[in-house]
Amino acid sequence: MAVDTTSFREVFIGRFDDLKVVFRVLREFFSDTKFYGYKYSNNNVVFDKINIVDEIPFNISDIQRPGFYRVSHGYRFRHSYCSPKDFLLPSEHRLLTVSQSYEFIEDIESIDSSIVFFGIKSCDRKAIDILDHILYGRNPVYTKRRDSVKAIVVEECLEPGETCFCSAVNSGPTISKGFDIAYAKLDQDTILFKYGSLVGEKILRSIGLREADEDIIKIYLGMVEKAVSIMRSRIPDVEDIQKVLVKIVADKDLWDEITSRCVGCGNCNYVCPTCFCTEVVDRVEESFSTRVGVRIGCLTYIYGLVSGGHFRQELYTRYRHFVLHKYLFYLKQVGDIGCVGCGRCITWCPVGIDLRDTLKRLSEVEKR
Amino acid sequence: MSMKLGGYISVPNPFLFMKTIVVDKLEEAPGIYTYTIKFDGEFKASPGQFNMLYVYGLGEVPISLSNIPLLQGSYTLIEHTIRVVGAVTKAIASRLEIGCFIGIRGPYGNGWPLVEAEGKDVVVIGGGIGVAPLRPIIKYIERFRERFGKINILYGFRSPKDIIYKYEIDRYRAIPSTKMFLSSDTPGEGWMYHIGFVTDLINYIDVDVKNSVVFICGPEVMMRVAVKKLLDKGFRKGDMFLSLERRMRCGVGVCGTCQFGHYFVCRDGPVFRYSDIEDYLWVEGI
Numbered sequence A: 001m002a003v004d005t006t007s008f009r010e011v012f013i014g015r016f017d018d019l020k021v022v023f024r025v026l027r028e029f030f031s032d033t034k035f036y037g038y039k040y041s042n043n044n045v046v047f048d049k050i051n052i053v054d055e056i057p058f059n060i061s062d063i064q065r066p067g068f069y070r071v072s073h074g075y076r077f078r079h080s081y082c083s084p085k086d087f088l089l090p091s092e093h094r095l096l097t098v099s100q101s102y103e104f105i106e107d108i109e110s111i112d113s114s115i116v117f118f119g120i121k122s123c124d125r126k127a128i129d130i131l132d133h134i135l136y137g138r139n140p141v142y143t144k145r146r147d148s149v150k151a152i153v154v155e156e157c158l159e160p161g162e163t164c165f166c167s168a169v170n171s172g173p174t175i176s177k178g179f180d181i182a183y184a185k186l187d188q189d190t191i192l193f194k195y196g197s198l199v200g201e202k203i204l205r206s207i208g209l210r211e212a213d214e215d216i217i218k219i220y221l222g223m224v225e226k227a228v229s230i231m232r233s234r235i236p237d238v239e240d241i242q243k244v245l246v247k248i249v250a251d252k253d254l255w256d257e258i259t260s261r262c263v264g265c266g267n268c269n270y271v272c273p274t275c276f277c278t279e280v281v282d283r284v285e286e287s288f289s290t291r292v293g294v295r296i297g298c299l300t301y302i303y304g305l306v307s308g309g310h311f312r313q314e315l316y317t318r319y320r321h322f323v324l325h326k327y328l329f330y331l332k333q334v335g336d337i338g339c340v341g342c343g344r345c346i347t348w349c350p351v352g353i354d355l356r357d358t359l360k361r362l363s364e365v366e367k368r
Numbered sequence B: 001m002s003m004k005l006g007g008y009i010s011v012p013n014p015f016l017f018m019k020t021i022v023v024d025k026l027e028e029a030p031g032i033y034t035y036t037i038k039f040d041g042e043f044k045a046s047p048g049q050f051n052m053l054y055v056y057g058l059g060e061v062p063i064s065l066s067n068i069p070l071l072q073g074s075y076t077l078i079e080h081t082i083r084v085v086g087a088v089t090k091a092i093a094s095r096l097e098i099g100c101f102i103g104i105r106g107p108y109g110n111g112w113p114l115v116e117a118e119g120k121d122v123v124v125i126g127g128g129i130g131v132a133p134l135r136p137i138i139k140y141i142e143r144f145r146e147r148f149g150k151i152n153i154l155y156g157f158r159s160p161k162d163i164i165y166k167y168e169i170d171r172y173r174a175i176p177s178t179k180m181f182l183s184s185d186t187p188g189e190g191w192m193y194h195i196g197f198v199t200d201l202i203n204y205i206d207v208d209v210k211n212s213v214v215f216i217c218g219p220e221v222m223m224r225v226a227v228k229k230l231l232d233k234g235f236r237k238g239d240m241f242l243s244l245e246r247r248m249r250c251g252v253g254v255c256g257t258c259q260f261g262h263y264f265v266c267r268d269g270p271v272f273r274y275s276d277i278e279d280y281l282w283v284e285g286i
Helices: A016-029 A122-135 A140-148 A198-206 A215-234 A238-246 A252-258 A267-271 A315-334 A354-368 B087-094 B128-144 B166-174 B196-205 B220-233 B274-281
Strands: A012-013 A033-042 A045-048 A062-063 A066-074 A092-099 A104-106 A113-119 A151-157 A179-187 A191-195 A278-283 A288-295 B018-027 B032-040 B050-055 B059-064 B070-072 B076-085 B101-106 B119-126 B150-158 B178-184 B212-217 B240-243 B270-275
Touching: A012 A016, A012 B240, A016 A113, A016 A122, A016 A151, A016 A179, A016 A191, A016 A198, A033 A238, A033 A278, A045 B274, A092 A113, A092 A140, A092 B032, A113 A122, A113 A140, A122 A140, A122 A151, A122 A315, A140 A151, A151 A238, A151 B119, A179 A198, A179 A215, A191 A198, A191 A215, A238 A315, A238 A354, A315 A354, A354 B018, A354 B101, B018 B076, B032 B070, B032 B101, B050 B076, B059 B076, B059 B087, B076 B128, B119 B128, B119 B220, B128 B150, B128 B240, B150 B196, B178 B196, B196 B220, B212 B220, B220 B240, B240 B274
Parallel strands: A033 A113, A113 A151, A151 A179, B119 B150, B119 B212, B150 B178, B212 B240
Antiparallel strands: A012 A191, A033 A045, A062 A066, A092 A104, A092 A288, A179 A191, A278 A288, B018 B032, B018 B101, B032 B076, B050 B059, B050 B101, B070 B076, B240 B270
16 A cells, blocks of 8 residues: 655654543533543443543453454454444434324434534544535435534554454545544554544644654555555455446346345344434324334345335345445445445354355456 | 534424314215314315314325315315224214314325326326326316326226226216226126226327326326236336335424335335336335
């Protein structure tokens, strides 16, 4: 990967405690702000409101494999089944409440303060761009929540997890825009900081970090390159995949084979940071009904089901939609592919189906 | 690909519906009803667009407008023809009588390209309840007859008793330079028209195939057969338009449940030019 070293003139170096200082200064800078990010509680990492800096999973790591996730000792936490989507488009969100006489009672939930995302990953940030294209300005819940986000602090992962492949889909591990502050852990107590906005610059300068020297930057770039080379080989070339997909869209036997182990649970959809499909349900109480948006996964049986028929009855058509949507259709819908290479769909698949195997299998078709 | 956000903009909640009142209910055929709904104020919609109809506590269904909205001073009359198939349509048919409330929001979708059809012959092919979204086309042509060439209407139903808008058929026949063809899958008493599929009627089409548009709505299998036969007859891919349906929850392209290939049927459709969907129409479950 070509890295433009000229853009590294203003990179700062600090200790682990400086990360906590950044958190504190940001909190002072944005008054009446809530911080959201990955949060460690009860041996579980959720995406939620961070009350105190120690809740941020600085001192844990994770082990991820197809169908396997464990929190472990270390300092290289990547992500969990959660993502910023859990804030921006909650798994359940009120759309409106109406009375029995069809009178409007309540609108969507209001967001009463500004939000700072702290410690989201480069892949997460890219996923937000994708969601913006689909939902911003159209979905009122997403738009309101997205507008409340006033600053974004990104952590670049310098050691990818086993299911990660962000660099193969241009979603990381480094980030060049769309953030205020980014940091990367060179080791447990050496943190590299860079800014991506005027606010970020102001904050980093205010806390008296020293500028990173060339040796440090070299170490950083070396780690980035290593991460990139590990991940690049994990899936075939995206353009090749796309060419094959166009050709084998209607190859039922191939898709049946690829889908043979899938159970159609939709976990991949729910953990995917770019999956946005929602269903609307009515929750009726005494004299009013709340219309609630809830997530629906294209792998689940009800996706495509209508009264009197089913547009995607066979499981292979739904798994195929997942793959085609991410790798072909998003390109037409938002101008980029919809997969950010986070690997969550692989890690959280209960039977360990590996999207990377699917993509490799598809590329073999090309060689036939 | 990072995009510029508006910042602090408020998006009107698209799920807010208008409270309307049922002013007429007509049983068209077994399990099929045409509702006339009174909407306070003006409601504009093009032929081929649809509304989301909401029944309290149950949910919404996407239903095409089956007539051009009629502005009556301070209110508008809107017609929807509903076939009972699922929970919401069953609730509408069994509970909603004249004077009852119903929520509506819309109109959504693109509608039929009637401006593009001007100066051309028009073929309308409908199967079963698929006739409902086509009806506004005929009403429109009737109103602006001089803008269009010959009209051929091909309607098919499962049995003679399933015909909808039968009280209007003679009126359609009376429109100048209009041919009306009917078919029924099964015979019935007094049935003097074609017995078979509506797509059989394509053989009788009498228009200038190189200067026509074809509007099709019905079950997807029927539309596929129609497209094949029309292509054989010499109609061009770009002159055929199909109105599709899918599971739909929002109407504005955010719920993602109506995807058909890379299209959102609610927003990019429901009417598609055949040449835009030929890669998808023949692929099961795409």
